[in-house]
Amino acid sequence: MTNVPARRTWSRFPDLSDFFDSIGGLRPALGGNTIRVEDEITDDRYIVRAEMPGLDPETDIDVAVNDGRLEISAERTEKKTENGRSEFSYGSFRRSVTLPRGAKEDEIDASYAKGILTVSVGLGDTETPAKKIEVKKAD
Template identity: 80%
Template structure:
């Protein structure tokens, strides 16, 4: 089990959820269309958990990998009727996570239970391949 931190690339436009979390308390004004995630490296796997309550994993959730990024998206539609009154909610959700070096895009499992999507991705060689280059004197 590795306790090494996961490397992330710097993004000049952080996720809105991270921005609003950092200034505290403004998140509810955006509604519920933000996917909150946590990630870790454990037992040679990169694990991402996404909070996505009330969704049907067969119809509402899409998970894909594209150019070293894990893409999670979902669409929710909900209609409630009670005594002649009806109300509906809908929204689309999307979150993208940069995969760590060595992530194997052919070794991915995803499961959904109790409102949490868990995606587990196998990791290969993550050791640095630094190499010293000899500088030759030109004539």
């Protein structure tokens, strides 16, 4: 099993979000609309898991492939009422991950269980042999 780091495109400074997570308490002040992911390559599949608790996969989550990128987006609208008081929790979330070389965009499956979205992408030949280029004499 090989771990491949997810390429983050949601921020100009991708490690800044991880920094705020590590010191705690600052993410809500910044909006907190980041989808946390982990990815790996195993058994000729590229697997991406995304933390997305409390969502309905049929209505709240969208997964698409666009130009070699896996795009995950979601929107949450939740209302809790207790003792005549209500609270809203809502927001939209988006994350884009570059697919590895050899990814088969027509072999993608997605499932959602216990707050985790799992996307599995088939992989083909990931090694490209070197190609010799003939050098021609110019006039």
